[in-house]
Amino acid sequence: MTPAGDSSEGGAQALRDQIGTLHAAAYGWALTCCRRDHHDAEEVLQDSYAKVMSGRAKFHGRSAFKTWLFGVIRRTAMEHRRRSLVRKLSFRRYQGESSPSVPLMPDDAVSKAARAAAVADALSALATRQREVLHLVFYEGLSVGEAADTMGVSLGTARLHYHRGKKRLLKLLDERGFVHG
């Protein structure tokens, strides 16, 4: 349990510190929830922190603090997507080609940055839940069960999305020459 529910100055400071330690992970998660859009991820993160600050999102200790915070970010991202749907219908943004123009070459010849960009791009081609479960397992190092808790789905559902997502992501990366076999 954290002092997140404590509205005193000390409690607020402790909450701020606790979120600060998770900020990098929270940003990575916000990116995944926003299809790797950096601008949207920053917006969602600010909204999520504002919710925590104003008490609209309260931690009650029913799960790990990180799981709770990720849940807040996930819900905020969903709200954000709903709000921006009309805008996107009106002003369709150019999404770009689905694959980056990275040449097929051996792994050691490709920079880490290019590989990371390819993973990000391939992830954005996956279904939302597949992307989320893969992020939580491979990026955050959670088990599939913990990922299921964070996503608010059953273990069986999370497993299904994990296996399908993993297969599809490997296929996409293989097509782009980033994994072999």
Added chain:
Amino acid sequence: MGDGQPDDGERKLSTLFKELRDRDQEDAPPFAATWARAATRVRQKTVWKPVAVGGFGLVAAAAALFIVFGPRDAPQASAYEVGLSDPEPLAFLLRPTGLDAADVTVSFESRPFRYQLDEILKAAQEGEPL
């Protein structure tokens, strides 16, 4: 990884995700700046929310007052009053009001209806069937 021992694909994905995480951490906005912007949003909502709620309340109250105390009929530019000696043929006009048919004054402002009413009255006075 996932369930049990990681397979070859999972090991490859772990490596790739680690590189992605490293890149994201470099790109992440500073926590202090994000927190400060979130605090600004909270302050803005704190100011505007009561204003918005109050404004909505005022509009709702005004609408309720208008519905309760507002005019029941449209303003009458020139009331047309008709006294009926034998109002039986016009009984259908009285039905919704439940008024006594003996002395009734019917006021209408609409020109077409006034014309129609003239014809009805004329027909009623001459004893013709409507």
